Amino acid sequence: MKSEKPLVEIKGFGGTLGLLIDHTALFDQVEEELSQLLKRPNSKNFFRGAEIFLQPEGRRFTSEEFSRLQTLLAEEGALQLMNAVAEIDNSNKKNNFQTSIVEQASVVPEEKTEIDHNEQQPTPSEQSSETLPVSEDMVEDIVEEVIAEDSVKEMAEESLENSSEDSFFLQGVDTTNALLVRQTLRSGQNIQSKPSVVMMGDLNAGAEIVSEGDIIVLGAIRGMVHAGASGNRNALVFALRMQPTQIRIAEMITQPPAEDKNFTSFEPEVAFIEGQSIVLSSKDIKNFVSK
Amino acid sequence: MGESIVITSGKGGVGKTTSTANISVALANFGKKVVAVDGDIGLRNLDIILGLENRIVYNLVDVVKKRCRTKQALIRDKKNENLFLLPASQVDDKSAVTPEDMKELCSELKEEFDFVIIDCPAGIEQGFKNALAGADSAIVITTPEVSPVRDADRVIGLLQHHEIPASLILNRLSVQMVERGDMMSREDVEDILAIKILGLVVEDQEIVNAGNLGTPAVLNQNSPAGQAYLRIAQRILGENVEIPSFEEKKGFLARLLGR
Ligand SMILES: Nc1ncnc2c1ncn2[C@@H]1O[C@H](COP(=O)(O)OP(=O)(O)OP(=O)(O)O)[C@@H](O)[C@H]1O
Ligand SMILES: [Mg+2]
Numbered sequence: 001m002k003s004e005k006p007l008v009e010i011k012g013f014g015g016t017l018g019l020l021i022d023h024t025a026l027f028d029q030v031e032e033e034l035s036q037l038l039k040r041p042n043s044k045n046f047f048r049g050a051e052i053f054l055q056p057e058g059r060r061f062t063s064e065e066f067s068r069l070q071t072l073l074a075e076e077g078a079l080q081l082m083n084a085v086a087e088i089d090n091s092n093k094k095n096n097f098q099t100s101i102v103e104q105a106s107v108v109p110e111e112k113t114e115i116d117h118n119e120q121q122p123t124p125s126e127q128s129s130e131t132l133p134v135s136e137d138m139v140e141d142i143v144e145e146v147i148a149e150d151s152v153k154e155m156a157e158e159s160l161e162n163s164s165e166d167s168f169f170l171q172g173v174d175t176t177n178a179l180l181v182r183q184t185l186r187s188g189q190n191i192q193s194k195p196s197v198v199m200m201g202d203l204n205a206g207a208e209i210v211s212e213g214d215i216i217v218l219g220a221i222r223g224m225v226h227a228g229a230s231g232n233r234n235a236l237v238f239a240l241r242m243q244p245t246q247i248r249i250a251e252m253i254t255q256p257p258a259e260d261k262n263f264t265s266f267e268p269e270v271a272f273i274e275g276q277s278i279v280l281s282s283k284d285i286k287n288f289v290s291k
Numbered sequence: 292m293g294e295s296i297v298i299t300s301g302k303g304g305v306g307k308t309t310s311t312a313n314i315s316v317a318l319a320n321f322g323k324k325v326v327a328v329d330g331d332i333g334l335r336n337l338d339i340i341l342g343l344e345n346r347i348v349y350n351l352v353d354v355v356k357k358r359c360r361t362k363q364a365l366i367r368d369k370k371n372e373n374l375f376l377l378p379a380s381q382v383d384d385k386s387a388v389t390p391e392d393m394k395e396l397c398s399e400l401k402e403e404f405d406f407v408i409i410d411c412p413a414g415i416e417q418g419f420k421n422a423l424a425g426a427d428s429a430i431v432i433t434t435p436e437v438s439p440v441r442d443a444d445r446v447i448g449l450l451q452h453h454e455i456p457a458s459l460i461l462n463r464l465s466v467q468m469v470e471r472g473d474m475m476s477r478e479d480v481e482d483i484l485a486i487k488i489l490g491l492v493v494e495d496q497e498i499v500n501a502g503n504l505g506t507p508a509v510l511n512q513n514s515p516a517g518q519a520y521l522r523i524a525q526r527i528l529g530e531n532v533e534i535p536s537f538e539e540k541k542g543f544l545a546r547l548l549g550r
Contacts, residue, residue, distance in 0.1 A: 184485050186448035187441050204444050204483060222483070 008033040010052065019052050019073075019081065027065050031072060038076040052079045064206070067245070178213070185209070185223070205245055214238070224248070237271040247271050247278060254278040295397045295407035296527070297330070297426035297455075301442030303413030305434045306462040309498055311410035312340040313509040313517065314430075317524030319374035320509075323405040326365065326375040328396075330422035331412040332388060335379035341368065342505020343376050352380040355392040361399060370510075375404070385417045390424035397425025406527075415449060423450070429457040430489060435464055435475040444484055458489040460523065465494045477536070490523035491534055492516045 007025040011018050021030055052073065054066075066081075073079040181191065181199040187206030191197060196213030207223040209215050212230045220241035226248035228235025233250040246255045252273055267282040298311045308331070315327040329337040332352065338344045349364035354377070361377075368374035377400075380387065400407045411422035423429070429450050433443035443459070450457045461480055468474035481488060495516035501508040508517035509524075525532045 186451075187445040189448050202483075202485065206441055206445065 006033065008037055010037065019054050019069075021054075031068070034069070034072060035076055038073070038079075052081055054081060062208075179211075184219075187223075203239075211235075221247075233273045235272075238268065240268045241266060242269045242271070242280060247280075249273050249278055252278050254280075293324075293401040293404045293406055295401055295409065295425055295427045297409040297411050297422050297429045298432060299411035299419065299422065299429055299446055299450075300413065300432040300439070301415060301446040302433070302439040305439050306432050306460075306492070306498075307413075308336045308340055308410050309502065309507075310430065310432055310460060310462070310492075310520070311337060311408050312507045313520035314524055314527070315374060315406070315408045316341075316368075316371065316507045317509045317521050318406050318408070318527065319368070319371045321524060321528060322373065323528075324373050324403070325406045325408060326377055326400055326404045328377045328400070328407060328409045329379035330393075330409045330418065332379045332418060332421075333381065333384045334412065335381050337410050338366075338376060338378045339505060340502050340507065341376055343368065343378075344505075347378045350378045350380040351396070352383045352387045355388050355396060361396070385412070385421065388421050390421055393421045393424040395425075415446065419446075419449075423453060423455065426455055429455050430460055431457050431484075431486070432460050432462055433480065433484075434462050435469075435477075435480055437475070440475065440480055440483060447484060447486060458487045459484060460490050460492060461488065462492045463494045464491055488534065489526055490519055492519045492523075 007022040007029055009020045011020055025033075054069075070081045073081045177195045179191070179193045179195050179197045181197060182201065184201045185191065185199065185203045185207040187204055190208040191210070193209070193211045194213075195211070197209050197211045197215050199209070199215075199217045200219065201217075202219040203209060203217055203221045203223045203225065205222040208225070209223075210226040210229045212228065212232060212235075214235050215225045215227045215237045217225075217237075217239040219239070221237070221239040221244045223244065224246045225237050225244060227237045228250040229248075231250050233252075235249055237247055237249065244255075246253060248254075249271065250273065254271070254277070269280050269282045271278055271280045273279070296314075298307050298314070300307050311327055315325050319325045327337060327341065329335050329351065331337070335350075338347060343366050346366045349359040351364065353359045354361050354364045365375045365377055368376070397407055397409075407425075409422050409426060412418035431443050431446055431450070433439045447457055459480075461477060464477070465474060469476050477488070477491060493515050495508065495514055497508045497511055497514035498516050501511065501514070501517070507520075508514040509520040511517045522532045522534075
């Protein structure tokens with residue numbers, strides 16, 4: 001069944017280009033129609049170098065799908081896809097990460113099930129179970145327990161003996177609880193949590209953590225993390241090794257510059273919002289405390 | 292009571308069937324009674340690699356559908372009387388078999404054999420779930436490239452969910468490519484996947500030749516990959532055989548070349 005209206009449209013929205021994608025479209029269809037659209041004669045010359053913004057009222061995408069669209073647009077249409085309404089120049093920032101303000105609704109699944117303090121029943125987001133069928137109890141395996149703030153403090157202090165004095169990130173740990181995850185989070189697995197997440201283990205590429213609070217990974221981050229998902233701009237992300245595919249804090253997104261695919265950091269780093277961008281730093285850890 | 296091991300990968304074409312064949316032959320050569328089960332229903336290959344294609348009468352689907360007795364479908368290897376093949380059906384598809392069927396079949400085979408080695412199809416759908424159902428443990432195959440490693444990671448997560456212990460074979464390593472930095476190294480892969488490495492198998496033309504001939508390379512003294520599978524079989528048997536590292540080899544070569 002093919003609807004009258006095209007599933008994928010490129011439109012002008014007051015001087016910028018917008019990509020509008022039908023709610024009901026399957027991802028395969030989106031890819032197919034988009035590449036058809038871009039293959040039309042003249043498309044390439046017409047669009048070359050332009051920025052195009054994913055319209056928030058359209059279909060939503062998981063981060064993997066989004067980056068596939070990005071690649072498709074870059075290759076076929078010479079377009080730069082933004083999940084955003086505005087882009088900020090942060091070329092002077094450390095690591096030259098590209099940060100953009102995103103339309104929150106277009107990246108965070110609204111209908112996600114959150115972990116309640118009492119319930120402790122995390123469920124994979126609907127979007128990811130669409131692409132990667134993760135059974136519900138799989139995430140239960142992963143989530144060990146919800147622990148009290150005191151034990152979070154204890155654990156954090158233990159793991160950061162070398163950071164001396166004050167444990168810098170504790171002030172960011174909000175609410176009375178945190179979710180403790182004690183294992184490697186592998187491709188296709190994801191955690192949605194209202195409280196902050198403390199993870200002992202690696203977050204591999206293809207795995208995701210979304211939390212309304214902070215995300216603290218005592219291991220490597222290779223996948224996607226979204227801290228302060230409900231809009232808390234004070235949320236932060238900490239990892240012993242930062243190799244993320246993407247970091248999101250509140251409504252901001254940042255990803256390693258494309259030309260530096262192998263970007264890695266072997267120092268513990270903290271990511272937080274400063275002004276209009278996400279900053280990653282190992283040096284500012286102390287400054288952060290005094291903020 | 293025998294032991295069942297599923298050979299799986301997520302990504303296609305990374306060497307599951309090759310590994311199943313070589314490990315099965317090696318275990319049989321060490322005197323174990325082995326059945327290699329082709330779980331890749333609809334795309335059978337294992338019979339070709341083992342050189343037993345023209346002996347097939349009944350297959351796995353016939354067995355689970357009770358169209359024949361299990362014994363009737365088992366094909367004895369030409370060279371090794373300890374080794375049997377339970378071939379897949381080429382005409383049915385994966386939905387012809389359920390996980391319960393596989394569980395039942397594997398426990399029946401374990402009565403008779405020391406090892407039941409199951410060749411799993413690519414992907415993580417029905418065929419994968421079937422192949423897993425009767426397995427006590429898993430061997431995950433990957434090549435040192437980004438997307439096979441990503442898929443292996445996904446599969447390891449699923450295996451853990453099913454509480455199936457897994458170890459890893461890193462296949463098609465190329466010393467030259469690692470040295471040039473064009474390939475992930477053993478350490479890179481180990482770092483990401485964080486599971487026990489059962490063996491390293493190098494890129495080896497003999498594997499391809501052996502596949503065409505229907506005589507697995509493990510019998511070939513001159514095949515480095517074949518020798519690696521022999522060591523892998525020894526490790527499965529609980530022997531403590533070291534994994535030769537590339538660094539040593541590199542050092543050795545470098546010395547030879549006077550670098
Ligand atoms: N170490 C090796 N050196 C050279 N070639 C190899 C090696 N391992 C496997 N191959 C070749 O790679 C190809 C795929 O191997 P194989 O059929 O075992 O993979 P598979 O994982 O079973 O594939 P499928 O997912 O299609 O079932 C074959 O042609 C095989 O000869
Ligand atoms: Mg195969």
